[in-house]
Amino acid sequence: MAVETTTNAVADREQSTRSEMPTTVDDLRRSGMGDSSLPAIDVKDLKVYYDSEAGVVKAVDGVSFALQQGERLALVGESGCGKTTLGMALMKLTKAPGYIDGGQILLDGRDLVPLDDEEMRLARLAEIALVTQSAMNALNPVMRIEDQIFDGLIDHGIKDTKENLRSHVYDLLLRVGLRENVGRMFPHELSGGMKQRVAIATGTSMNPKVIVADEPTSALDVVVQRQVMMTLSRVQRDTGAAVILIGHDMGLVAQFADRIGVMYAGKLVDIGTVQQIIEEPKHPYTKLLINSVPDLEEKRERLTGIPGIPPPLVDLPPGCVFAPRCPSVEGPCNELEPKDTDIGDNRHVMCHLFDPDVAMAGSEVA
Numbered sequence: 001m002a003v004e005t006t007t008n009a010v011a012d013r014e015q016s017t018r019s020e021m022p023t024t025v026d027d028l029r030r031s032g033m034g035d036s037s038l039p040a041i042d043v044k045d046l047k048v049y050y051d052s053e054a055g056v057v058k059a060v061d062g063v064s065f066a067l068q069q070g071e072r073l074a075l076v077g078e079s080g081c082g083k084t085t086l087g088m089a090l091m092k093l094t095k096a097p098g099y100i101d102g103g104q105i106l107l108d109g110r111d112l113v114p115l116d117d118e119e120m121r122l123a124r125l126a127e128i129a130l131v132t133q134s135a136m137n138a139l140n141p142v143m144r145i146e147d148q149i150f151d152g153l154i155d156h157g158i159k160d161t162k163e164n165l166r167s168h169v170y171d172l173l174l175r176v177g178l179r180e181n182v183g184r185m186f187p188h189e190l191s192g193g194m195k196q197r198v199a200i201a202t203g204t205s206m207n208p209k210v211i212v213a214d215e216p217t218s219a220l221d222v223v224v225q226r227q228v229m230m231t232l233s234r235v236q237r238d239t240g241a242a243v244i245l246i247g248h249d250m251g252l253v254a255q256f257a258d259r260i261g262v263m264y265a266g267k268l269v270d271i272g273t274v275q276q277i278i279e280e281p282k283h284p285y286t287k288l289l290i291n292s293v294p295d296l297e298e299k300r301e302r303l304t305g306i307p308g309i310p311p312p313l314v315d316l317p318p319g320c321v322f323a324p325r326c327p328s329v330e331g332p333c334n335e336l337e338p339k340d341t342d343i344g345d346n347r348h349v350m351c352h353l354f355d356p357d358v359a360m361a362g363s364e365v366a
């Protein structure tokens with residue numbers, strides 16, 4: 001009986017979500033916020049694998065986290081640890097030989113994993129949007145900027161007068177710090193930073209609840225990077241969207257985010273507030289990451305200087321994947337896989353040192 005009630009509640013919510021899909025520019029201006037009692041996005045035990053000749057590559061292996069509306073999470077970690085694979089999976093854009101092997105991606109309570117291509121096409125942009133470092137190169141070179149933004153809106157069921165659509169596009173351009181006349185321009189007339197702002201305007205044109213930004217500034221020079229991050233910040237504040245910012249520049253992401261999640265070899269090994277992660281790093285990998293940034297105030301240093309390299313994500317040996325590089329390794333680390341441990345204050349660490357059930361000489365459990 002209880003199950004039936006829950007199923008009905010979910011069906012009602014899905015029905016109301018569909019019937020509330022915006023169809024005019026006015027609807028769009030009012031949209032964006034979902035049911036505030038639910039996290040904007042709740043990722044549960046997500047697994048994204050690639051089939052390869054060497055075996056199954058477990059690029060994202062049981063990742064869980066939740067973001068409240070308007071929250072900003074940065075995901076950091078060395079190259080190859082699964083950040084982009086995770087971001088693409090959240091958009092359901094995983095391409096073969098990759099596939100989602102399990103888990104849930106609850107967006108305002110609705111699981112995206114079972115959605116078909118058409119349902120997902122509608123959810124993208126309207127509910128969850130992606131900005132990547134190559135977004136600016138995806139602009140159509142022979143179309144004016146405003147026409148490209150119109151196309152996205154019309155494709156998602158917005159039926160309004162040209163005048164209203166144009167006024168919405170101008171608002172979007174202003175929000176990303178561009179002048180109205182940019183709407184009449186072609187991509188080749190814009191600088192890299194301007195193009196990336198257009199990509200942010202396009203990505204947020206339907207006030208999505210969640211924005212996934214995968215290294216959105218990596219292709220830009222340092223000064224422009226900072227400006228584009230400020231633009232993303234402003235758009236986030238204006239729309240109230242939750243943002244997942246993927247990056248490897250700890251200084252840059254720390255300025256933007258509320259929380260930081262540290263990924264290592266397909267797993268989220270440490271997650272906490274920016275202050276917790278930077279001032280009290282817990283996981284040995286997080287400690288090394290923080291120490292490898294000589295001066296966080298400089299905010300430009302990259303994640304370098306950790307001895308060793310991340311393991312290939314095929315046929316991982318038993319135990320902790322970080323053991324071969326970990327300065328705190330002990331006996332149990334080579335046999336037992338560490339589990340996600342809640343250490344209080346919504347802080348989670350995946351390391352035996354914080355697990356009261358594992359005997360470690362260096363245990364940090366009080």
Ligand SMILES: Nc1ncnc2c1ncn2[C@@H]1O[C@H](COP(=O)(O)OP(=O)(O)O)[C@@H](O)[C@H]1O
Nearest residue numbers: 050052057059078079080081082083084085313
């Ligand atoms: N198409 C693919 N086929 C097989 N393995 C892949 C493919 N794409 C990515 N991978 C592997 O998945 C892992 C994670 O990659 P990626 O998500 O790009 O990491 P990041 O964004 O953190 O640098 C890497 O080990 C990479 O080699």
Ligand code: SF4
Nearest residue numbers: 320323326333351352
């Ligand atoms: S479980 Fe062991 S090897 Fe892994 S990070 Fe913790 S101390 Fe290091």
Ligand SMILES: [Mg+2]
Nearest residue numbers: 080083084085
């Ligand atoms: Mg990447």
